[in-house]
Amino acid sequence: MIRPSSEQLDAAQLQAALAQCASEPIRLPGSIQPHGVLLTLSEPGSSEDGLLIGQISSNCQALFGLSPAELWQQPLATLTGIAAAEHVRQALLLPQLDEANPLLLEIGGQRFNGSLSRHDSVVILELEPWLEATQDNTVILLRALRRMQAAATLEALYAVSVAEIRQLTGFDRVLIYRFESQGHGRVISEALGGQLPGYLGQCFPASDIPPQARELYRLNWIRVIPDARYVPVPILPTLRPDGQPLDLGFSMLRSVSPVHCQYLDNMGVRASMSLSLLEQDRLWGLITCAHPQPLLVSHPVRSMCVAIAQLLSVQISALQTRDQQTDRDEKSLLINELTAAMRLAKHDVLDGLANHPQQLLNLTGASGVAVLVEDRLQLIGQCPTAEQVRALYLWVRERCQEKGELLQTEHLQSLHAGSAVYSDAASGLLAFVLPKPVDNAVIWFGGQLRSSMQWSGNPDEHFVAGTDPDQRLQPRKSFEVWEQQVYGRSRPWSAADSFAALQLRRAAIEDDLARQVRREHEAVRVRDELVAVVSHDLRNPMTIIIMQCGMMQRLVSRDESNHSGRMSAALGTMEDATSRMNVLIADLLDKSKLDAGQYPLDCKPLDVVALLEQACALLVTLTSHKGIELNCSSAEGLSIHADPQRLFQVLSNLLGNAIKFTPVGGRIDVSAWQLDDKVMISVRDNGGGILPAQLPHIFERYWSVREGNPNGSGLGLYICRSIVHAHGGEMWVESEPGVGSVFTFSLPAAE
Incomplete structure (x- = not known):
């Protein structure tokens, strides 16, 4: 969580309280909310030893007239009757429990919605009183799905989703809360009934939803709190039959953190419901519903809301992908122009970019760009000074070698403190270098974006110290709009910006490699021509030497002196060496032709x-x-x-x-x-x-x-x-x- 002000807690107390909050075992509360009953069961087997109750919430006495002691280690039928127990047994035999939920069970003359889950080899059965529908919610759901599928923009999709969920559930406020890259959340759409205040455009600190809570949201599509002022109902016995605490991470009735209940009460909220929005397997955001009075939404309506959240998740990904592809298509024209310019450059591929300054700026929407090629540096648009860019390049080169293809940030000074002196020109950076031994880089700069962020309360005072001796953190009481001025940041680079820079880098590498291949081919051609010329010019003198050696051999053979014998041997050695030289020359000519792929065959x-x-x-x-x-x-x-x-x-x-x-x-x-x-x-x-x-x-x-x-x-x-x-x-x-x-x-x- 984000720390409270230094006046409220000293550093040691703060760290201890933060650690305690971050490690709160919210999956193991040992209790449930009172709007239902929870039981753990053994796996179904024979009628004698299957579906035995291992744990049960203590409110079973009030709802069914049987105490936990009377039900412990008893067959489920003792509580539900034979027909309902058999219904549960058959559901547990299905390959996917989601196909069975909710179970409509009649117990003691009352109807209940039953939800089955299986986790850590434990079967959990949750029972909630059946609520009769007051309207035809199927019609509302079908209308919502049609309107969502017809939405042409993300904004329209968000607006349809919150309006339809509010109509379906009766919550006073329904909003979409998106997680930003810095960790905090931002309200991007909402539908209001008029009793609760709106938060559209406001930011909520990351500490409002700690990591362990985000993980549960990622794993579960929905969480409900019908009344935040509830009294938790303990589960008895406290531990499972194997001595382990009961994991309620996938339970609908799970009791939530007291800190969160206090947080809701401070906001004036009695009832809430949260629906997860996922991008692939990542938590993208939440749909949060709030009401100033207690409100229990029926199980069928909750299932409809989950369907809307799932469709919304898919639609968000589809529209984001469509928008990114549109941006990429627009940038592809610029990439083609710049690629052609690099291909025509006489010296280095990057020299071609410097001749098209406006296209290079437009490619990423940057306010400035620097092109460095060995000792040549060209600055285009709003940039730091040449000396500052050259110094920054050394850091960029090192980071690119560590990170790979691209380096990008919208908050440069958080990574490179020295850049703070020129943050007006370069608060953001997008850069690449080529894998060449000489200095080279293209560095786009994003100018400082002077703006403000509206927070729901002071982001530095999210929590206050509790009065208990353990110094537990307590949620803040004020949610008044708090405006924060933003410095040292640029416009975030989009996925299309990154794509364009990456494509330009790849085109530069391909063109550079092509230049190297052409240079090597030219060198081979020149070498082969040299070998051919030298070999041709050597053959004639070699032939003459062999002929002269033969003539001298015949003359010397007529002289039978010792001196002539040594001369004859020397001439023979010369003749052999010259013959081998002729063979070598022929081999070199053949090798040159073979290497060049120009070996003639007369087949x-x-x-x-x-x-x-x-x-x-x-x-x-x-x-x-x-x-x-x-x-x-x-x-x-x-x-x-x-x-x-x-x-x-x-x-x-x-x-x-x-x-x-x-x-x-x-x-x-x-x-x-x-x-x-x-x-x-x-x-x-x-x-x-x-x-x-x-x-x-x-x-x-x-x-x-x-x-x-x-x-x-x-x-x-x-x-x-x-x-x-x-x-x-x-x-x-x-x-x-x-x-x-x-x-x-x-x-x-x-x-």
């Missing part, structure tokens, strides 16, 4: 048997030098649609690697077969195999170089698999150290 129908025979014939000389057995087998009639030169490059690489790593006297098998619509080709060797840790990386670029292999560029297998992929196939490897490796690739079979 044609190929006979797989002929292709394999050609590849094995060209490499058989290398296998014979090491005494390797080379076997080539293929199913007949296999045909593929592929580029023969590129496919031969794949086979040559795989066979060359197999020959390189197969020991003298080893074996290499090349096989081809068809599996569904794919032709499978494998190259198997019985070499040393590949270590398990290396196997997942074998097709990566430069892997062999990173592993310290001096032979090759580390691009061969990467290029092979990329060529197969370009044909629409797949390549993989299976290997076991000491056993050998199998490289397999698939290609689509020719149709």
Whole structure:
């Protein structure tokens, strides 16, 4: 609760009293209101052991002529008779008790409305005397539902709801009380009969409805107090049969806090009824009904009021959603304009926003906006100074990193005390930063809204000290209008404002990412052009060096001196190194084309048997030098649609690697077969195999170089698999150290 004035309680007493109020066990009062009788029952079983009375309110003696002692642990039929007890039993067998309530029960010649609930494994039966209707309330209810469904605005919906509930129930005052984001409540609509004062537009402090009471309102659609001056009726025994206090959180008859009854009496209210308004599962507000004299509304009428509250809750959500969507649609045009401006900006995406100042302001209805891009800061409209904005940006950046996408507040100085010096220009703030390493932000400012709030009584003096030694807080006695001047706050940012800022941020991120991709693509293109030019220019001198080395080898071979032998070996080394350089240049050209997606294929129908025979014939000389057995087998009639030169490059690489790593006297098998619509080709060797840790990386670029292999560029297998992929196939490897490796690739079979 909000604290009383310092003159009334010292700080220690205040804190103790507040803690006591906040912890009041309102769900466990141990008593009920006297307009009905409450019983707890065991679950229905056989006629001998089911529906036994565990607890009962003490007013059963006055109403039924039987004392709690006479009824304790007795079957329900002892009180109600067999017919009524059986009615209760059948209702408890239903999957949903709400389908049975209210039960019309006849007990001792009187008719009662019975309400069943089940909580904490306890069945509660509440009995209220049946009240005969004085008017056809169904007609009023149907009219109310039609008028509510026809309401085009929230204001019209509120007005219809309070007027119809007042007509239905006979309460003198019916109002709608909405919970604001700061916690207090505001009266937004009311219907008056003339006896009680109105509170339209006035605010009530959050302490009027403490947290535990709000939770009960969230869980229950309705609460009634027919006479606030009632004397509580105890429930006997005090504890349940299992020794626990009885939870009455879902009871219609639950006795309410004495503080609340005193609060109503101070307002001049004898009878009240409250209906909850929910937004999804959140308590949005209340419909509160008040009357200056005692008033008990019948159970059927209360059910009708609950139906109105439920429909009102749904209608509020629907109209709020509609209004928000309308606002979003209007802002979408501005978002499109600003998105286009960001796309056309030459340097940074946010530079485009600064060129459309009015659209940027209109997007959120701000009074000022700052756009920061690295060392460039542009202020539009009513803003703090440049130095103040730059200092504020450091705080905004930190908070955005903590909170995520957006930072917004209508009371900036409550979060950033230093902003108080420029609250006229920036009492509210809505901001985002982009996930970039450079300074950047868009910060909208809401100017200070000079206004006043009308409170029902002084908001700083909600409660006064009691006279009891425990210093219980007592509700205030004055509800006279008390006006409070509001400083340091801006207009609240709407859901559509937040949506617009969020959409603009997302558009900025997408455009920024697109720019990065374009820059990277351009860098790749320039790199590929450089590789192509350098490779082309290197090939001619490499070829000349190889030819010259061959000529010099022939000349030196005629000289049989030791000097000529060393020269011949050196020339051979140069020739091998130059040949490897030519292979590397070819691999780099292939890699560049593959990375750019520009690898040309000249596909044609190929006979797989002929292709394999050609590849094995060209490499058989290398296998014979090491005494390797080379076997080539293929199913007949296999045909593929592929580029023969590129496919031969794949086979040559795989066979060359197999020959390189197969020991003298080893074996290499090349096989081809068809599996569904794919032709499978494998190259198997019985070499040393590949270590398990290396196997997942074998097709990566430069892997062999990173592993310290001096032979090759580390691009061969990467290029092979990329060529197969370009044909629409797949390549993989299976290997076991000491056993050998199998490289397999698939290609689509020719149709």
